Amino acid sequence: MSGWRKYTGLIVTLLIVLLLTFWPLITGKDITRETIFTILLSVALASSLNILLGYTGYVSFGHVVFFGLGGYVGFYLLSVQGWSLWIAMLAGGAASAILAFLLGKAILRLRGGYFALATIGVNEAMRAFINNFEPFGGPVGMTLNFQVYRDYGGPAQALWLSFYMLAALTIIVVIISYSVRMSKFGLGLLAIREDEDAAEVMGVIAPNVKTWAYVLSAIIPGILGVIFFFKNGNIEPAPAFRLHFSIEMIVMVMLGGQGTVLGPVLGGMGYQSLRGYLLTSPLFKNIQLAVAGALLLIIVLFVPAGVVGWLRQRFPALRRVLQ
Amino acid sequence: MKRALILFSLLLVFALILGACGGGNTNNEPAAANNASSSSADTSSAADTSTDEAMPEAKTETVVIGFTTSQTGSQNVSSVRQVNGLMQWMNAVNDAGGIELSDGTKVTFEAVTYDDESNTDRVQELYTRLATEDEADFLISPYSSGLTAASAVIAEQYGKVMITTGAASDDTYKQGLTTVFQAYTPASRYLTGAVDLLESLDPSVKKLAFVYENSKFSTDVVEAAKSYAESKGYEIVLFEGYDPETTDFGPFINKIQDSGPDAILGGGHFQDGSTFARQLNEKNIDVKFFTLLVAPPEPDFADLGDAAVGVIGPSQWEPLAAFTPESAQEAGLEWFGITSDEFVSAYEANYEGEEPSYHSAGGYVAGLILQKAILDADSIDPDKVKAALEAMDLLTFYGHIKFDTTAEAHGLQIGHSMVYIQWQDGDAGLAKQVVWPIEGATADTLYPMP
Numbered sequence: 001m002s003g004w005r006k007y008t009g010l011i012v013t014l015l016i017v018l019l020l021t022f023w024p025l026i027t028g029k030d031i032t033r034e035t036i037f038t039i040l041l042s043v044a045l046a047s048s049l050n051i052l053l054g055y056t057g058y059v060s061f062g063h064v065v066f067f068g069l070g071g072y073v074g075f076y077l078l079s080v081q082g083w084s085l086w087i088a089m090l091a092g093g094a095a096s097a098i099l100a101f102l103l104g105k106a107i108l109r110l111r112g113g114y115f116a117l118a119t120i121g122v123n124e125a126m127r128a129f130i131n132n133f134e135p136f137g138g139p140v141g142m143t144l145n146f147q148v149y150r151d152y153g154g155p156a157q158a159l160w161l162s163f164y165m166l167a168a169l170t171i172i173v174v175i176i177s178y179s180v181r182m183s184k185f186g187l188g189l190l191a192i193r194e195d196e197d198a199a200e201v202m203g204v205i206a207p208n209v210k211t212w213a214y215v216l217s218a219i220i221p222g223i224l225g226v227i228f229f230f231k232n233g234n235i236e237p238a239p240a241f242r243l244h245f246s247i248e249m250i251v252m253v254m255l256g257g258q259g260t261v262l263g264p265v266l267g268g269m270g271y272q273s274l275r276g277y278l279l280t281s282p283l284f285k286n287i288q289l290a291v292a293g294a295l296l297l298i299i300v301l302f303v304p305a306g307v308v309g310w311l312r313q314r315f316p317a318l319r320r321v322l323q
Numbered sequence: 324m325k326r327a328l329i330l331f332s333l334l335l336v337f338a339l340i341l342g343a344c345g346g347g348n349t350n351n352e353p354a355a356a357n358n359a360s361s362s363s364a365d366t367s368s369a370a371d372t373s374t375d376e377a378m379p380e381a382k383t384e385t386v387v388i389g390f391t392t393s394q395t396g397s398q399n400v401s402s403v404r405q406v407n408g409l410m411q412w413m414n415a416v417n418d419a420g421g422i423e424l425s426d427g428t429k430v431t432f433e434a435v436t437y438d439d440e441s442n443t444d445r446v447q448e449l450y451t452r453l454a455t456e457d458e459a460d461f462l463i464s465p466y467s468s469g470l471t472a473a474s475a476v477i478a479e480q481y482g483k484v485m486i487t488t489g490a491a492s493d494d495t496y497k498q499g500l501t502t503v504f505q506a507y508t509p510a511s512r513y514l515t516g517a518v519d520l521l522e523s524l525d526p527s528v529k530k531l532a533f534v535y536e537n538s539k540f541s542t543d544v545v546e547a548a549k550s551y552a553e554s555k556g557y558e559i560v561l562f563e564g565y566d567p568e569t570t571d572f573g574p575f576i577n578k579i580q581d582s583g584p585d586a587i588l589g590g591g592h593f594q595d596g597s598t599f600a601r602q603l604n605e606k607n608i609d610v611k612f613f614t615l616l617v618a619p620p621e622p623d624f625a626d627l628g629d630a631a632v633g634v635i636g637p638s639q640w641e642p643l644a645a646f647t648p649e650s651a652q653e654a655g656l657e658w659f660g661i662t663s664d665e666f667v668s669a670y671e672a673n674y675e676g677e678e679p680s681y682h683s684a685g686g687y688v689a690g691l692i693l694q695k696a697i698l699d700a701d702s703i704d705p706d707k708v709k710a711a712l713e714a715m716d717l718l719t720f721y722g723h724i725k726f727d728t729t730a731e732a733h734g735l736q737i738g739h740s741m742v743y744i745q746w747q748d749g750d751a752g753l754a755k756q757v758v759w760p761i762e763g764a765t766a767d768t769l770y771p772m773p
Contacts, residue, residue, distance in 0.1 A: 034448040034451040139539050233475065
């Protein structure tokens with residue numbers, strides 16, 4: 001009994017992700033698959049960002065740079081070099097990890113607002129670079145030949161394949177997030193979040209720990225970028241490095257509860273479900289941005305700790321379940 | 324513990340309800356694009372009832388057309404104009420009682436649209452919704468090539484015929500698509516007419532400069548124009564891209580001065596193009612021929628005053644362009660639809676005097692193409708409509724429409740050509756004149772430009 005109770009937090013979070021994953025299979029509807037794809041993508045991205053933002057306390061406004069770079073590297077290998085999707089995904093993740101490692105060494109020495117500003121700069125610099133990098137199509141970007149989809153059984157099968165891969169990655173990122181939180185490494189991150197100087201005095205080698213947290217938070221977005229743009233059929237610099245998407249990721253983490261495993265999952269689900277509903281609701285679709293903004297404002301004003309934070313405060317008995 | 328479990332169960336239910344919010348919206352009736360299309364849908368269903376009772380042999384079919392609109396975001400203005408044009412076509416057809424097939428069936432149309440927010444995040448989700456939940460029979464593309472490429476994957480998956488408009492990139496049609504048909508002149512032929520015009524005006528000119536916005540659309544266009552110009556023996560003395568946010572064109576104008584071209588081609592969108600034209604005029608650069616993308620056909624370009632005089636711009640359609648039933652007869656093509664004058668007056672009446680842009684005409688013609696294909700197919704069966712589109716070769720107020728049917732570029736527009744306008748200072752003040760192609764010209768080209 002005590003064995004599985006130890007992992008209640010992880011089990012609860014995984015159950016939610018699994019329910020989302022199986023929902024399209026239960027309903028058998030393609031639109032459910034598309035809706036859950038958008039939600040799972042956000043859940044996975046928010047959970048990745050949470051490793052840096054939630055556990056380490058570093059606000060990154062440029063996290064989409066890993067999504068975009070991974071997407072570009074993978075798309076290039078897939079469409080131009082004709083490599084398989086699996087290798088393209090690994091390459092996308094590796095490219096993002098390498099960029100995060102190099103950036104980590106350079107900009108993680110900055111703190112607070114300076115770090116946040118630097119991440120915006122990195123994203124813009126990467127977009128400008130890709131815009132002028134001819135092998136990646138420069139400003140024109142790249143388009144996927146339909147033959148690539150036929151190699152995976154046609155567009156319909158390719159869309160399902162993308163969904164399954166995304167679901168698997170979301171499960172992996174939740175397990176990584178939980179493992180980090182429960183590990184000594186994670187404790188080091190939490191210590192840095194509370195007081196970086198004190199953490200160093202206590203023996204945490206902050207520059208290294210922060211860099212590895214950054215790398216860990218970048219790998220999954222890199223792979224997700226490959227899946228997203230493979231499914232999308234084309235890639236261009238502006239949608240790949242969209243700053244607004246980074247801000248949405250932060251909102252999702254804050255909404256669900258930063259620094260928790262379940263928080264980004266609930267935040268991603270809640271945010272994208274709300275946006276999806278407003279966007280297609282006959283009643284709200286013409287004022288969907290205003291309604292979404294007002295609701296988010298209300299939530300942030302009255303539940304600043306996020307959904308999970310609020311529930312943990314309000315119902316102490318749930319603390320074991322809500323991690 | 325029991326309390327905790329109950330709370331946890333509640334939490335799970337909450338999470339699932341949230342998850343369902345996006346996907347469970349299946350019983351919502353398709354929202355009409357505007358009030359006019361709602362009423363048309365009502366009319367068609369009313370017609371259904373009455374015809375069922377009185378004349379069982381004559382039935383009415385309502386065809387659902389799905390598309391997204393950029394109601395928000397950077398593409399908002401162009402996209403809304405495009406949809407305005409499309410809705411004008413739809414309302415006109417429905418008001419006339421629909422399209423009549425040979426068996427007496429009346430086909431009316433109903434629109435379902437969602438906001439794509441000018442970004443690709445949800446385009447595939449929304450088009451999947453249109454194709455499955457809303458049961459759209461035919462699709463119209465979003466505005467812009469990037470969004471269209473994403474939506475084409477979904478159209479192809481469900482075998483839905485999609486007419487693309489507002490999407491000029493060639494790439495999308497060269498990837499093996501089979502159900503997507505392009506209304507716009509592709510980017511590869513966007514500026515080639517300007518090279519032809521220059522050649523016809525002055526064969527002695529040989530030096531060209533390309534200064535263009537570093538964006539997908541502009542780069543696509545100028546690279547094709549550059550290759551075309553080189554094949555015609557022109558020397559490209561400058562080929563320089565600028566950032567979309569550029570406001571100071573001084574460094575580029577200096578490079579133009581240093582390279583000494585006879586003609587400048589390029590630009591990108593309205594803001595940068597008009598700034599470029601104004602600064603070039605302020606520096607008094609001596610060029611004979613100046614062509615910019617997108618900005619010159621916009622009525623607001625006239626605000627530049629003297630700086631606008633002589634500037635040439637390609638346009639997918641212009642109200643002045645003389646495509647008429649007579650010109651169709653001369654060209655040996657079938658004529659279909661209304662004339663430009665009829666389109667302009669109906670559009671201005673519907674949209675509070677707003678002058679239609681080529682985006683509006685593009686929206687209208689997308690519907691017109693579909694209407695003609697249904698008529699030719701004498702059916703709303705997608706396969707028959709697709710075959711009719713492949714065989715289409717006609718002239719409309721918008722110009723010539725014909726699609727590539729080869730496997731390499733299926734659906735690419737090969738009939739339509741750009742018209743080129745030039746701002747000229749006449750007796751009535753600054754006005755646009757169509758200067759190319761010759762058969763649609765309303766004035767001689769002002770050359771060399773003042």
